[in-house]
Amino acid sequence: MAGMRPGIIILREGTDTSQGKAQLISNINACQAVADVVKTTLGPRGMDKLIFDGRKVTISNDGATIMKLLEIAHPAAKTLVDISMSQDAEVGDGTTSVVLIAGSILKQIKPFVEEGVHPQIIIRNVRNAAKLAVDKVAELSIPYDTSTPEGQQMLIKCASTALNSKLISGHQDLFSPMIVSAVKELDDADALDDLRSLVAIKKIAGGDVRQSFLVKGVAFKKTFSYAGFEQMTKKFANPKILLLNVELELKSEKENAEVRITDPEQYQSIVDAEWQVIYDKLDSCVQCGANIVLSKLPIGDLATQYFADRGLFCAGRVEDADLKRVSKATGGTIQTTTNDLFDGVLGTCGKFEEKQVGDERFNVFEECPQTLTSTMVLRGGSEQFIAESERSIHDALMVVKRCLKSRAVVAGGGAVEMEVSKVLREHALTIDGKGQLITTAFAKALEIVPAQLCDNAGFDATDVLSALRRKHTQDEDGKWYGVDIAEGGICDTFKAGVWEPCDNKRNSLGAAAEAACVILSIDETVVNPKSQDPGAMQGNPGMQQQKPLSNMMGNAMDAVNAQKGGSRSGNLGNGVSYMRGRG
Secondary structure, three states: OOOOOOOOOOOOOOOEEEEHHHHHHHHHHHHHHHHHHHHHHOOOOOOOEEEEOOOOEEEEOOHHHHHHHHOOOOOOOHHHHHHHHHHHHHOOOOHHHHHHHHHHHHHHHHHHHHOOOOHHHHHHHHHHHHHHHHHHHHHHOEEOOOOOHHHHHHHHHHHHHHHHOOOOHHHHHHHHHHHHHHHHHHHHOOOHHHHHHHEEEEEEEEOOHHHOEEEOEEEEEOOOOOOOHHHOOOEEEOOEEEEEOOOEOOOOOOOOOOOOOOOHHHHHHHHHHHHHHHHHHHHHHHHOOOOEEEEOOOEOHHHHHHHHHOOOEEEOOOOHHHHHHHHHHHOOOEEOOOOOOOHHHOEEOOEEEEEEEOOEEEEEEEOOOOOOOEEEEEEEOOHHHHHHHHHHHHHHHHHHHHHHHHOEEEEOOOHHHHHHHHHHHHHHOOOOOHHHHHHHHHHHHOOHHHHHHHHHHOOOHHHHHHHHHHHHHHOOOOOOEEEOOOOOOEEEOOOOOOEEEHHHHHHHHHHHHHHHHHHHOOOEEEEOHHHHOOOHHHOOHHHHHHHHHHHHHHHHHHHHHHHOOOOOOOOOOOOOOOOOOOO
16 A cells, blocks of 8 residues: 555546547547548539538538538547548549548558557558659659640540539530630639639529520629619720729718807808718719729719719629729729829720629620639529539639649549559568558558449449459550449540549548548547537536546546457547447
8 A cells, every 4th residue: 555656637627538549440430430421422423412501501512512511520530621621722623532542541551550550650651652652643644735725625624524523514515615714814824823813603593504604804793783873874895994992972970070160051061061072082083084983882872873974884882802803804903092093093894784694683894905804604593503513613623723733634533543553562562561561551442432433333343443453454555444434344534534633633642641640640539528518517516526437437448448459439529429440
């Protein structure tokens, strides 16, 4: 008894910890569960997910959108959400693939963890295998010149491949040329990095999807208007455009303002001064020679009628992004005052018209001197369909942007994954020790992409994978063979026109391997009950006293299970149950 030391408590009462092999396997299981949710959305035959968050319904098969809406609570599984978001920001497409590959790597590595291989050995070999895989993709890629007609077709096929797995896959012939045209204008002006701000997507419910169109310029929905709006001129050729961040509205004095007068006639002079201020602003706008006046701030009924009487068109409360696009397209400068306006601050365009599109009216600026900006107007029967169309168009825009930056493509359909897998298997034979097994496991993990494409299309994955392995190993010209989604079996996906940017695959493999390494490097999970459940300590006092006991029992059970080689983890937070590892 004299030699025993009292236990030292360094964590707040109620804090739950789980560590060792058991919690590592629990984290791997959680990541596999997340990958299982999105795997059915992969490829042209992938299914959609319907997610209801209590306010609105979202129907999508975009990996990043689904991962974001799932609101995953498991602390380790959130890593997969992060890599999906980074893939979406970096490349725009491949967000499902990167989650699948990361989950597959962890699944293939799991037996080594259970058998007691040190995580650092696994991490080192996974990183080496990932580096070799990324380098091999760069070596396999086929460069091209985007200035030639063949390069233009390459871009259209890359856009079509990105749209293949989307809801609007049946309308590639309409959208792919529109997307390439919009992005190519930015590339010619060396403004690809401003893609998000210069290419706008507007949604109008109703009509047929084939009624969607591209405006080489700027288009935005008619803003809130006052009396007199219908009397204005709605069509101009070569107009001069004034852009303002000024309120053109008669404003009364503030409630707490105080003006002292000695003569009733002085009151009228104050009222006249208020009117004179607004009239001076309006006169300045007309005298500068502008035909169209746009303002980020309100343009009131007085100003609307004033401009209508003089043959001008005006629109107030224009969204900031739309106003900036008009500025870029027309060459106009946004003014914060109406004083000293001159011809140099005005923009111009070849044609302006207010058009009726479905139930909405759109202000359309075309034939602009700066051909940087484009606006895609999407039509569709339902709100959910149009929202998914917008996400699909965004992915394709990002893919074409990435193609123009990397100027190299690889074949899709699982072909590049199978070829890299073959190279890794061959390389594994040159490695001594555990690294050989881990590299082989990494190679097998890459086969999840063609296997899942087969499963989603209703084909036998075992037969197709066997045929692909044989083709890639035995035939010299078999490196571009992937899954034939249309007929079943295998085909040369490069000849079939299933092309993806080289950067897409390189980023997917690198991010997936890095996420797997992050999961494997976690040796202890500490969950603070206060941050997980803020109301926990304000509930039933009796329950508060019982909670530490339940944690102590849970930790004790963890220790026993770990000794027996089991994989039970402790509590990981509110709503997360104990999990027994598979395998």
